[in-house]
Amino acid sequence: MTESIFARNYKSTPYWWDRTPRPTIKQIDLPKETDVAIIGSGYTGLCAAIQTSRNGRETVVLDAQDAGWGGSSRNGGQVSSSLKPSFQELSHKFGEVRAGELLKEGMNALKWIGDFIEEEKIDCDFKRVGHFIGAHSSSQYRLLEKKIEQQPEGLRVDVNLVPRSQQYSEIGSDFYHGGIVYPEHASLDPARFHQGLLERALSSGVQVKIHCAASKIEKTGDVFQIQTESGMMKARDVVVATSGYTGTATPWHRRRIIPIGTYIIATETLEEDLVDQLIPKDRVITDTRKLVVYYRASPDRKRILFGGRVSLSEANPDKCVKPLHKQLTQIFPQLAKTKVSHSWMGFVGYTFDHMPHTGDQDGVHYAMGYCGSGVSLSSYFGTKLGQRLAGLPKGNTVLTELTFQTRPFYTGNPWFLAPSILYYRLHDRFFS
Numbered sequence: 284m285t286e287s288i289f290a291r292n293y294k295s296t297p298y299w300w301d302r303t304p305r306p307t308i309k310q311i312d313l314p315k316e317t318d319v320a321i322i323g324s325g326y327t328g329l330c331a332a333i334q335t336s337r338n339g340r341e342t343v344v345l346d347a348q349d350a351g352w353g354g355s356s357r358n359g360g361q362v363s364s365s366l367k368p369s370f371q372e373l374s375h376k377f378g379e380v381r382a383g384e385l386l387k388e389g390m391n392a393l394k395w396i397g398d399f400i401e402e403e404k405i406d407c408d409f410k411r412v413g414h415f416i417g418a419h420s421s422s423q424y425r426l427l428e429k430k431i432e433q434q435p436e437g438l439r440v441d442v443n444l445v446p447r448s449q450q451y452s453e454i455g456s457d458f459y460h461g462g463i464v465y466p467e468h469a470s471l472d473p474a475r476f477h478q479g480l481l482e483r484a485l486s487s488g489v490q491v492k493i494h495c496a497a498s499k500i501e502k503t504g505d506v507f508q509i510q511t512e513s514g515m516m517k518a519r520d521v522v523v524a525t526s527g528y529t530g531t532a533t534p535w536h537r538r539r540i541i542p543i544g545t546y547i548i549a550t551e552t553l554e555e556d557l558v559d560q561l562i563p564k565d566r567v568i569t570d571t572r573k574l575v576v577y578y579r580a581s582p583d584r585k586r587i588l589f590g591g592r593v594s595l596s597e598a599n600p601d602k603c604v605k606p607l608h609k610q611l612t613q614i615f616p617q618l619a620k621t622k623v624s625h626s627w628m629g630f631v632g633y634t635f636d637h638m639p640h641t642g643d644q645d646g647v648h649y650a651m652g653y654c655g656s657g658v659s660l661s662s663y664f665g666t667k668l669g670q671r672l673a674g675l676p677k678g679n680t681v682l683t684e685l686t687f688q689t690r691p692f693y694t695g696n697p698w699f700l701a702p703s704i705l706y707y708r709l710h711d712r713f714f715s
């Protein structure tokens with residue numbers, strides 16, 4: 284590994300944690316009982332908790348680590364409406380009406396998160412900067428063109444085609460063959476957003492118990508018993524909000540979540556002119572490759588944060604610095620000599636049908652599996668879940684009607700990931 288890629292003060296922790304250190308929460312004794320117990324203190328868990336607590340239900344949130352330690356304080360901060368399957372794919376499975384209803388929920392989540400942040404006055408650098416998707420081949424550009432032309436009736440969104448000749452207005456790179464821009468997509472600082480949610484939850488009366496892993500959930504009569512490393516707690520309702528970190532405490536959910544590691548680097552500080560040249564409109568950026576990369580400028584526009592999947596199996600983030608840097612410089616050769624100041628990884632929760640899932644199983648409620656697009660979706664579906672537990676009809680969503688699929692013999696260890704990544708890598712290089 285070339286030592287010179289690493290900045291002198293290199294850290295293997297999320298860049299966001301420099302700006303928002305992990306919260307220090309007063310350690311509390313585990314309550315003996317509560318109305319609602321929520322496992323996981325990320326966006327899903329806290330958004331659900333804010334609703335239940337504000338609507339009069341005593342709520343305890345448990346986390347095995349620090350508050351927000353999972354995806355919610357370490358993600359790329361790109362906010363989209365992204366439900367992965369297309370209208371055609373969903374129509375094929377569920378019919379056109381249901382497909383439209385499902386995709387509308389993704390659009391609702393994108394609109395809702397901006398309104399929510401504004402109403403709650405959460406200071407988290409939320410901006411509707413727009414999202415540029417670069418076409419990595421001319422055939423992918425033609426597919427993007429088609430995608431715009433064939434937007435289904437009733438589901439049209441604002442989207443602009445950017446031909447290669449005009450690409451420099453979006454990105455200081457020749458890497459792509461043009462692309463598209465979704466102007467309504469946004470960026471935020473994920474750890475600040477989480478901090479804002481945590482403060483709203485605590486001030487609404489939610490009790491947050493950190494370093495307290497739940498190990499088992501059992502139902503006796505109408506009451507759940509939650510075994511934790513700090514003892515037993517009884518609850519009328521339980522929410523599982525563990526997404527990519529779902530473990531053995533909830534085997535039913537674990538069989539349905541595919542945890543996939545994703546890796547990010549942050550560059551050292553750059554000249555302002557250079558960032559203006561690379562990402563002139565402050566867009567969040569992804570591309571059409573199956574092994575997608577995602578990148579953006581930091582909120583102060585001094586660094587580039589660049590994420591993707593570079594290893595076949597899970598790896599130490601330090602080991603991913605060099606291949607991620609290589610991918611970054613393939614897009615921006617201007618950064619060939621730029622060093623990396625931070626690198627980190629986290630797990631996203633994928634699902635077998637590429638859809639998020641929320642509902643209840645034997646009375647245990649859940650929302651999870653946002654397939655890498657969880658900033659808006661987890662906050663939105665967490666809120667809806669909390670509203671349902673508070674008995675509010677506005678918490679209803681068509682997503683509860685989806686079957687949360689697993690596969691025979693899958694118990695939570697995605698052995699098939701390495702061959703799939705290899706396949707996608709070859710596909711990106713040779714077949715698209």
Ligand SMILES: Cc1cc2nc3c(=O)[nH]c(=O)nc-3n(C[C@H](O)[C@H](O)[C@H](O)COP(=O)(O)OP(=O)(O)OC[C@H]3O[C@@H](n4cnc5c(N)ncnc54)[C@H](O)[C@@H]3O)c2cc1C
Nearest residue numbers: 323325326327347353354355358359361497629656657658
């Ligand atoms: C590196 C990275 C980059 C990403 N980039 C983006 C992006 O740019 N845009 C986007 O939309 N999405 C992105 N995502 C996805 C997004 O961050 C997640 O979908 C979202 O944060 C999920 O929130 P959550 O609250 O459901 O789960 P998490 O925030 O992952 O929280 C789950 C929590 O559950 C806790 N937990 C697990 N088991 C137990 C237990 N037994 N007892 C108690 N606690 C437990 C964990 O400690 C963890 O804190 C990214 C994710 C990662 C990891």
